Amino acid sequence: MIAKSRLKEYNSKDTIAAIATPLAASALGVIKISGRESLPIISKIFKSVKNKNLKTAKTFTLHYGWIIERPKIKNQKSKIVDEVLVSVMKAPNSYTKEDVVEVSCHGGVVILDKILKLILKHGSRMALPGEFTYRALINGRIDLLQAEGVAAAIEAKTSQALEEASFQLQGLRSKKTLLLKEKVKDLFVETESLINFPEEEAKISYSELEKKIIHLMKEFKGLLSGSKTAKILREGIRCVICGKANAGKSTLFNRLLREERVIVSKIPGTTRDVIEETIQVKGLPLRIFDTAGILEPGDLIESQAIDKANEIFSQADLVIMVLDGFKKLNSQDYLLLNKAKDKNTLVVINKSDLVQKIEIKKILPFGFDIVKMSALKNIGLKDLEDSIYRLVLSGPIKRENLIFLNSYQQTALETAQQDLCRALECLKQKQTIDFINICLKDCLESLGRLNGEVLTEEILESIFGRFCIGK
């Protein structure tokens, strides 16, 4: 979270610097500087092999040399800190649209710290979280949707999430929402003409207006469902594997993970803790939880295992209910099936390699999707993954609607849709055109918040507070 007192700093013209790479021993480390003093600062601590003064360096040039620490006492020699490459990107063609310098040094924690301290000593201040991206926004290089695209790209857990985020950071989603806003604006202008002229002389009739609003509402619906899909792509969904003891939950967990992660045995009650891993199912990030199958506690540990399993179950977005196909359904199965009634549930009838004794007919009334498989023999895994994907997304991904929003933007989009709904209601109730006109105006304002035409502290907090320092 960005403290209010810090907002002033965010809007300052200070030159800022930060380590842009993780603080761990690695081949390379990068330190970024942005602002008016970037070049004067680097020229004080960098010695180019070609004896070039970086104060006058051209944009998009790369310079090889050393970071040096000048002596405090005259006539003493400068100390060499590290061998580096310095890149220079001059305003306005840089990430922040300011003069930007990047120092690529060896990736040692002490080296990075030392160089950063030298930069700070010569007139820069430490950047706040997300401050470089904030400047890109304030200086008009990107809009708020693109900034959110940057956050989504950094946070992406799967290659598909990254691909979609990159569309947003290129500005493609901004174009889409701007186009939508234009359409709402056109309608707004047309209602103005209905206010000023009788319907016969106005540019649009009431029935045409209604048609256009209904059409626009479909576009909003698409975007809202796209934002939900983007949320899934970004955060993953919580998927709990449950079922009675010995049904094969842990075997299935290992199959999905494609490694022997948890202990499997024929002894009922093998799993007693909740085990979590993140996997990809057709590009979707899935947090899967293996749980204990015991339902009646025999001791304190089992009682804790049941409590934990219940907690995970209640938070799950998707339930994979494992049934043992080799056995008839018993009261424990029914208990669990009933518990999962209100959840997004997929039933796996496991042990398809054995003679099937389970009565499928009795499961059908629950209305769950059913997949038959053998976790042990690894038969039917693809069917299971296809079903998971279908249940999570409940329809194909409409790429052009995928839009990564933070909670502030999500509310703005939902409010814009509600404003449009109100406009339609007013129209249906034959209210005066002024009411519809006001709803459309509200809708335009809500859409303006989406890409940052209006910047508030709330927006700053919701986006930039989440970024790491150096981004």
Ligand SMILES: Nc1nc2c(ncn2[C@@H]2O[C@H](COP(=O)(O)OP(=O)(O)OP(=O)(O)O)[C@@H](O)[C@H]2O)c(=O)[nH]1
């Ligand atoms: N034949 C057959 N056996 C299976 C299959 N899946 C699991 N098993 C066996 O069933 C037994 C129990 O498997 P687990 O994966 O440990 O079952 P679980 O549901 O995790 O059991 P608990 O942790 O005790 O609740 C083991 O002996 C597995 O090898 C299957 O598809 N076919």
Ligand SMILES: [Mg+2]
């Ligand atoms: Mg188990």
